[in-house]
Amino acid sequence: MNIGIGLSTAKDTFLATKEALHLAKKNITQERIDLAILFSTIEFAYAKTIQTVVSILGPVPLMGCTSAAVIANQGIFKRGIAVMLLGFPEGIYCNTAWVKEISKEGTRAAGEELGEKLLYGFKDLRRDFGMIFSDGLMEDGSGFISGLQERLGKVFPIVGASASDNLRFLKTFLYCNQEVMSRAACGILWGGKLNFGLGIKHGWKPLGKPRTVTKAEGNIVYEIDGVYAAKLYEDYLACDAEQLKKELNRVSTFYPLGLYLAGEEEYLLRNILSIQDDGSLVCHGNIPLDSSIRLMIGTKESCLNATQQACKEAQDGLLGRKSELIFVFDSISRYILLGREADKELEIIKNQFGQDMPIIGFYTYGEQAPLKAISYHGHAYSHNQTIAVLALGG
């Protein structure tokens, strides 16, 4: 695979876009570009950015999104733009598609629509996996994934990441060919002689008594052990509902809920998006009724250990083949938890795959990936707080 990555942190967004593209073009050794992937911080989310890209690259399929920070070989940048240009050798191909104006009620349908569009042209070709970028503020992420699986296949590997903004949780953006949009999702269906290895881990550990979800619907947990769900947090943190609401972002990042899944090495984490007036918790991802849940706690050390494990899993997934490119979809919660040590995750990845390995990624408001345990048949689930390391090899 021919890969060119360009990064710029220049103050002027227009100049930065130009610089990143020129660097990427300089680094790719072939004329033909089959796919462009663009991750940027929120300052770049303007039509002008895409216009600049089009004026330089021409009509190349482009997918990407905004983030609180971009990840590249050079480091992690709270303001910047990273572009990756790919030229596929014979036998590797991809299809790109997007859906827009996704309504709150229509997420599942949007997932189905995206799946449908991605399959277009892939009828007799070998499909490897789907890469999905979606609006980070989409409430029913699980519904969207479920719709997508409806079309792509229940056990078809899907790796996804939700766009993020500058931690304001106000608006996130997707880059889809020549458009910048919110309330949208886009995807790349990869196929052909492509190998990939995926590692996804979080490092959070269970704490306190196991509890049972006694009333829930979709991503809303109404009651835990027969009392309103927010009581769990109020008890643990010794605070009232008002205080809890005020500190919800921090609480949710540091102490998410963990779902016990038989056969899985780690609990499936769920961040709390909001607390409703009746004390129910709106989660980032579904929590089924009767689930056994725990309060989870993470440390910097456990977080970095998880990064190491995710890298190893991704490497193992390639079954001894050489990796050519690494995608990193890292939860924004980890960025907050690690603080000044966030760079260490990148160091771990580089140490695993080599210092010169092309790396591109961003910080997400949610990740999507299959579960490993046999009982889950490789179904993709919404994850929170994880780092997903995806290694691609020819």
Next chain:
Amino acid sequence: MMSGSFSFTEILGTGAVLAVVSLLLVLWERAEKIKNLQKAVDNLKRSLDEMDEQAKLIVRTDMELNKTQEELDKKVAGLYALQKLTRAISTTLEESLIFRMVEPGHLEGLNFEKACGFLWNEKEKKFVLYLTIGYSEDETRIIRSSIEQDKNIYLDLIKNGKTLSSISQPKDDAALKRITDIFDVAYFVICPILPKEGNKGFLFVGTLNTDTSLTEGDEELITILVNQLGQALENARLFEKIWQSQQELEKKVEERTRALTFALEEVRAISKRKTDFISAVSHELRTPLTSIKGYAAILTAEKLGVLPPAAKERLEKINIHSDELVHMVNDLLDIARIEAGKTIMKIEDQDLRHIIANVADLIAIQCKNKNIDLLADIGEDVPLVLADRSQLERVFINLLGNAVKFTPQNGKITIQARLKEKTVEVDISDNGIGIPEESLTKLFQEFYRVDNAVNQEVKGTGLGLSLVKHIVEAHRGKIWVESFPNKGSTFSFTLPAKE
């Protein structure tokens, strides 16, 4: 045999009794086990509850630690951003560039994402926007007009040097609400920029982020930043002032230099004309003078017949005056030649001792006549000098001649010489009448004669010292004089020493 009554054992039989007892025993044992199990379960439950309580403590402690860590990180990031920004600002000496040094990255480090900087323009009586971060053009326009509307609030802040922030005002304060609305922020700090000179202003920073609240520490960091901005503005203005003065000074120096160069050129042209004139005139004078002197000599020798004594006396006077005139013309010609660079100097190694001895012989009679002590003190370490012998002798003849002339009877003349770096300095001192201070600067000018009793009696051309100066300078030396009236004079000159 007992009739009508049966014992329990009789009815059930012994075996059955045993079975019941066994059953009871088993049941009792089971009950004991269940009791123990229940106890264990209770214990486990209690342990679990205790563990849960411990977990709560862990979570609360962890939360506190995280908050502290976050605060610490925030402080470190703030200080780091402040240091970077301060460094950038302090290296800028252009007023218009100072605000441009504030970048979104710096603000982020200080936990703000929006900023505006205004300076009050005294002439136009309005606030001028110098910095805007985090606002679109439309938003900036609205902010500008709102500031114009509420300018008195901000002028008061500047006047009182007071910082206004979300934590300094009560939450229901009307001004606070208006500011948060106009600038579209959740928290803000407005701090006056107060340079000692020139226009003052204020910096606004704000954030929409409600996750972390504004602290007094944040306010302090902004105050430090604004003080730096004020200081930088002050420096820039001072620099501008100095730069402008320097420019004016440079302009003046340039103008003056041009004028001086022009004047120098003129002086040079005049000097050349003078030299040419003197040279021409001297040449023209020498020929008739030679004739006059020749005819006077013939007449005096009475080769053309005996002359009456009165006529002879007059002719002798003509001869003497002709000699003086020839001498003067020669001096003038020498000066003109040296000035024009036409004199060919035959630079050779010269021993000052020999030269001084030769010249001393020449003036020995005059010294004797006035009973003047002539002492030469030439140190052994004084090396040979590089000079034209005949010209150097003229220097000594002139200077010693003057010394004898102006030294009274029984006086003393001293010649000293010493090595100074790569030159030899010669001092000729006398204890004569000295030279008035006002004459010292003019002494080496052509035809200048000091107005004193001796000069009134003894005739002179006023060319001797000028010639000496020209000769010394032609040897790349310097000449100067120190004198105190009635105490004596010292003429000093330097010559290049042989290395």
